[in-house]
Amino acid sequence: MAEVLINHDLGPYIRAISAGTRPQPKVADGAIEALKLGGMSTAGLYPKDVDAVMNESIDLVVTVCDNAKESCPIFPRPIPSIHMPFHDPHGEPMESFIKVRDEIRARLIPELKQRFGIA
Numbered sequence: 464m465a466e467v468l469i470n471h472d473l474g475p476y477i478r479a480i481s482a483g484t485r486p487q488p489k490v491a492d493g494a495i496e497a498l499k500l501g502g503m504s505t506a507g508l509y510p511k512d513v514d515a516v517m518n519e520s521i522d523l524v525v526t527v528c529d530n531a532k533e534s535c536p537i538f539p540r541p542i543p544s545i546h547m548p549f550h551d552p553h554g555e556p557m558e559s560f561i562k563v564r565d566e567i568r569a570r571l572i573p574e575l576k577q578r579f580g581i582a
Contacts, residue, residue, distance in 0.1 A: 464494050464560075465527055465549075465567050471503045472572050476581050480519055486510035491553055497560035523578065525571065545578075547571055 466481035473479075487510050495505050524544035528551060549566055552559035575581070 464498060464564050465525070465571060467498050467503050467505060467508060468564065468567050468572065469575065472568065473575060473579075473581060477575060477579060480511070480516050480521075482511040482513040482516045484513055486512055487553075491560070493552060493555070493557055493560035494564075496557060497564045500561065501564060523575075525575075527567075527571075545574070547574065 466479045469477055469479035490505070490508050490510060495508070498505050521542050524542050526544065526546045527549050547570060549563050549570075550559070552563050
């Protein structure tokens with residue numbers, strides 16, 4: 464959800480790429496629905512392993528779950544990182560996905576705006 468939210472809210476300034484240390488076979492239906500309910504496109508969204516983004520031009524790594532923080536790989540060059548954990552609503556009702564969506568927007572988006580000097 465963070466990838467879509469960042470690209471939706473900060474798209475002209477930041478390009479987010481989401482990848483996981485152990486990605487699921489597909490993006491959770493609840494996440495897709497929560498994003499669509501928020502008026503965001505999920506076109507092209509699919510789970511990626513962190514190896515798929517290893518050679519991208521990355522300015523900041525954001526880990527959003529404790530497992531990713533503990534097993535975050537070593538990138539080919541030093542990259543600043545922050546850890547901002549969010550609850551994983553997998554298997555929970557839609558309300559949980561909406562709550563996490565809104566928490567990402569309320570906490571992560573302002574942090575990125577501040578870090579990258581976006582008004």
